[in-house]
Amino acid sequence: MEWTSIDTWIVITGAMVAMACSIPGVFLLLSKQSMFGHGIVHSVLPGIIIAFLITHSRDLTAVLIGATIAAVLTGILTQWVHRLGQVEEGASLGVVFTSLFALGLLLIRVAVDTVHIDPDCVLFGLLETSVVDAVPFGEFPRVTRDASITLAINLLLAGVFFKELRIATFDPGLAKALGFRPALINYGIMITTAVTAVLAFESVGSILVIAMMIAPAATAFLLTNRLGIMLVFSLVSACLTALTGHVFSITVPASVFNAILGSEMIQSTNIAGGMSVMAGVWFLLALAFSPQKGLFAKWWNLRKLGKEPDNPFEQTPAAH
Amino acid sequence: MAAFALRRLPFWLLILLSAVAVFGVSKQVLAGEGHPHDSAISQTQASEQSGAHARKATSFAWPDWEKVKRVISFRDHNTRVVFSGLTLLGIVSGITGTFLLLRKRSLLSDSVSHATLPGLAIAFIALELISGKGDSLNWLLIGGAITGFLAMLAVIYLPKISGIKSDASLALSLTFFYGIGVVLLSVIQMLPTANASGLEYLIYGNAATLTSTDVQLILAICIVCLVACILFFKEFSLLCFDSGYAKANGFPANKLDIFLMTLIVLISIVGLQAVGLLLIMALLITPAVSARFWAKRMGRVTFIAGLIGGTSAFIGVLMSSLFPRLPAGAIVVLTATLFFILSLTFGSYRGLLSRWFLKRRAMKRIEMNQFLRSTFDVLEGDQNDCMFIENERIGALMKTPIVADKVWNRRSWSRAKFAKVLGRAVSENWIRLIDDGTFILTEDGVARARHHARQHRLWELYLIKYADVAPSQVHHDVERIEEVAAPEVVREIEDIFQNEIKSRVIPVEPHPQITQ
Numbered sequence: 001m002e003w004t005s006i007d008t009w010i011v012i013t014g015a016m017v018a019m020a021c022s023i024p025g026v027f028l029l030l031s032k033q034s035m036f037g038h039g040i041v042h043s044v045l046p047g048i049i050i051a052f053l054i055t056h057s058r059d060l061t062a063v064l065i066g067a068t069i070a071a072v073l074t075g076i077l078t079q080w081v082h083r084l085g086q087v088e089e090g091a092s093l094g095v096v097f098t099s100l101f102a103l104g105l106l107l108i109r110v111a112v113d114t115v116h117i118d119p120d121c122v123l124f125g126l127l128e129t130s131v132v133d134a135v136p137f138g139e140f141p142r143v144t145r146d147a148s149i150t151l152a153i154n155l156l157l158a159g160v161f162f163k164e165l166r167i168a169t170f171d172p173g174l175a176k177a178l179g180f181r182p183a184l185i186n187y188g189i190m191i192t193t194a195v196t197a198v199l200a201f202e203s204v205g206s207i208l209v210i211a212m213m214i215a216p217a218a219t220a221f222l223l224t225n226r227l228g229i230m231l232v233f234s235l236v237s238a239c240l241t242a243l244t245g246h247v248f249s250i251t252v253p254a255s256v257f258n259a260i261l262g263s264e265m266i267q268s269t270n271i272a273g274g275m276s277v278m279a280g281v282w283f284l285l286a287l288a289f290s291p292q293k294g295l296f297a298k299w300w301n302l303r304k305l306g307k308e309p310d311n312p313f314e315q316t317p318a319a320h
Numbered sequence: 321m322a323a324f325a326l327r328r329l330p331f332w333l334l335i336l337l338s339a340v341a342v343f344g345v346s347k348q349v350l351a352g353e354g355h356p357h358d359s360a361i362s363q364t365q366a367s368e369q370s371g372a373h374a375r376k377a378t379s380f381a382w383p384d385w386e387k388v389k390r391v392i393s394f395r396d397h398n399t400r401v402v403f404s405g406l407t408l409l410g411i412v413s414g415i416t417g418t419f420l421l422l423r424k425r426s427l428l429s430d431s432v433s434h435a436t437l438p439g440l441a442i443a444f445i446a447l448e449l450i451s452g453k454g455d456s457l458n459w460l461l462i463g464g465a466i467t468g469f470l471a472m473l474a475v476i477y478l479p480k481i482s483g484i485k486s487d488a489s490l491a492l493s494l495t496f497f498y499g500i501g502v503v504l505l506s507v508i509q510m511l512p513t514a515n516a517s518g519l520e521y522l523i524y525g526n527a528a529t530l531t532s533t534d535v536q537l538i539l540a541i542c543i544v545c546l547v548a549c550i551l552f553f554k555e556f557s558l559l560c561f562d563s564g565y566a567k568a569n570g571f572p573a574n575k576l577d578i579f580l581m582t583l584i585v586l587i588s589i590v591g592l593q594a595v596g597l598l599l600i601m602a603l604l605i606t607p608a609v610s611a612r613f614w615a616k617r618m619g620r621v622t623f624i625a626g627l628i629g630g631t632s633a634f635i636g637v638l639m640s641s642l643f644p645r646l647p648a649g650a651i652v653v654l655t656a657t658l659f660f661i662l663s664l665t666f667g668s669y670r671g672l673l674s675r676w677f678l679k680r681r682a683m684k685r686i687e688m689n690q691f692l693r694s695t696f697d698v699l700e701g702d703q704n705d706c707m708f709i710e711n712e713r714i715g716a717l718m719k720t721p722i723v724a725d726k727v728w729n730r731r732s733w734s735r736a737k738f739a740k741v742l743g744r745a746v747s748e749n750w751i752r753l754i755d756d757g758t759f760i761l762t763e764d765g766v767a768r769a770r771h772h773a774r775q776h777r778l779w780e781l782y783l784i785k786y787a788d789v790a791p792s793q794v795h796h797d798v799e800r801i802e803e804v805a806a807p808e809v810v811r812e813i814e815d816i817f818q819n820e821i822k823s824r825v826i827p828v829e830p831h832p833q834i835t836q
Contacts, residue, residue: 276498
């Protein structure tokens with residue numbers, strides 16, 4: 001495999017998207033809403049179709065607006081069902097997003113049958129094609145530009161509202177008592193997540209978005225106990241994931257399957273998929289080797305504790 | 321015995337219902353492979369393919385009467401197969417989903433169904449390599465079941481070993497496994513001989529193509545799950561409501577948990593072909609969530625969930641065989657959503673309307689109590705305080721006219737609201753109007769006013785003495801708690817204050833007077 005400028009751009013774009021997603025991901029993880037990203041990636045489908053039906057064109061802005069409205073609606077409906085119907089939060093998200101997704105599938109069949117909108121395209125945007133469209137012609141890829149802008153906005157928001165976000169995610173009760181509005185902040189997180197997800201998965205595929213909303217944050221969660229450091233770690237982890245994920249997807253599956261098949265027909269595989277696999281691998285590495293919360297460290301500490309000569313918990317024979 | 325049988329009525333009905341479904345399916349299966357050209361569904365599919373151009377012009381058409389008759393009379397073999405298979409799947413997933421919901425693992429089914437993708441893909445590739453034919457459904461499903469099971473274990477054990485929350489472990493295992501699946505799918509697309517359309521069916525579901533063999537599999541899995549749910553009903557319920565208690569009582573809680581989740585994995589697997597991996601979760605969750613609005617007892621909830629699941633599946637298949645353009649999986653899910661919205665609104669146990677009515681009734685009762693109590697305070701303040709609090713002077717209370725404005729002064733209500741409560745008090749016969757602005761209490765009114773004044777003051781005394789509440793504050797605190805306290809608590813407080821009360825049946829207000 002030869003490394004070309006396209007590969008560089010893919011890694012840069014992937015890293016930008018990954019970092020942009022990991023910032024809201026940290027707060028979703030801490031407020032126990034990790035599946036929200038997964039939910040909106042599906043529930044935007046009717047928004048996209050309706051936007052398409054209204055404008056009768058595949059204009060990107062309209063699609064983005066429709067998708068964002070649907071995503072925000074998902075958040076609001078989920079909260080609404082959760083609070084009004086006294087339904088557990090996970091279940092209410094499940095009911096809301098599957099309903100919206102089914103509605104989208106139905107709309108595709110009934111209303112836009114004559115035009116080609118494939119749920120495949122909506123759900124598996126391809127990072128490689130959206131970069132390849134621009135780079136060989138000497139352009140700056142639109143995907144990369146969008147991802148950078150999203151990243152900048154998310155960084156800015158996280159920086160400006162750091163105090164509010166911290167108090168609202170760790171202690172909503174205290175936040176309320178101090179005069180902040182935790183519910184409002186939560187909606188803010190949801191809207192940011194929705195907009196980020198919609199901007200990203202249109203170009204890189206839904207699986208990468210869902211993975212990057214959770215895995216870097218979870219990896220960082222295992223490495224530190226401080227929110228600021230966790231944010232930095234999750235950004236670093238997102239970058240590493242993008243790089244290793246791309247390397248993985250152009251080398252590993254190809255060499256494995258070519259070895260099995262004894263031929264050269266398998267080349268580079270889906271990059272978003274590879275990146276999300278590597279995101280999981282990085283998480284597993286952190287789970288094994290994290291200095292404080294890692295399994296290895298825990299095992300080591302237990303062993304050390306058992307060997308200590310003056311262990312107060314060790315049973316000593318009673319002296320008579 | 322009869323009482324026992326009656327108490328277990330839901331179960332008998334469930335067993336009966338599924339027995340009917342099972343009978344229906346097994347009859348089809350015993351009758352042998354169907355005649356595909358005989359069926360309404362496959363016919364419409366064939367005509368779809370031949371008349372592709374005509375279809376594009378009119379994508380949505382009402383079915384003619386002939387076809388409606390054909391579908392409703394279940395004349396065709398395949399129609400019957402699809403109907404019975406999906407209805408059974410709906411019933412059983414509704415029942416199993418109830419346990420999943422109560423175990424607070426609703427989204428687990430989503431992670432599991434997404435995690436079947438790598439298994440399906442690996443099985444597909446392996447079959448391609450071995451036999452050159454990648455669409456042997458059973459092997460694909462076995463592959464999917466293996467990775468789905470692994471994902472389920474990951475979801476359950478990740479929080480235990482790493483300290484991340486369960487929602488994060490759901491999302492992590494989902495993306496990890498699905499990522500592998502996406503990579504493998506792109507490998508499959510590069511295989512020269514492969515035709516991945518069989519896999520597409522499993523991702524998006526296609527109920528119309530179910531055959532007798534597929535329904536046999538659905539039937540087998542559904543029977544296993546149903547029998548397990550009935551046999552282990554007590555254990556599963558205990559696990560859902562209080563797993564710690566289950567463990568303390570010697571139940572193998574962890575093994576039961578894994579067993580229950582394995583049933584979920586199995587349902588997700590057989591549901592793949594019917595509604596697709598993206599929507600199978602809805603079939604498990606939505607009926608269960610809806611059923612919770614109708615009942616409180618576990619047995620009833622499972623029964624209603626099974627009923628809703630079965631009905632949604634039935635209606636979904638009916639719609640999609642009448643309108644062949646509609647995707648069956650999506651219709652099933654949307655029907656279930658419709659049931660959910662209806663249950664949320666009209667549910668008899670926790671529905672919005674019934675809760676709203678309950679709340680309104682309680683508010684009315686509380687307002688009336690407060691009104692009568694304030695009336696009593698006014699009566700007492702008008703006279704020398706000891707005069708009217710003794711038992712033998714009740715008659716006098718009924719003859720004293722009360723000025724309405726004085727009562728209003730003691731409540732923080734608007735004029736309009738006060739007038740409304742006053743009107744209600746007249747119509748409910750607690751008071752009688754003498755002229756505009758004055759009224760007297762009726763006999764019932766006196767009794768109720770005395771009762772609530774007494775209870776209120778006992779509470780005030782208790783809070784001042786034992787909870788260190790300031791006398792000037794105590795009135796408002798009591799207004800909040802007195803309506804929710806049980807009568808036994810009031811009796812206990814009476815015992816505490818026997819000395820203070822002595823012959824006086826109603827103690828004097830222990831705080832300065834409060835007016836608007």
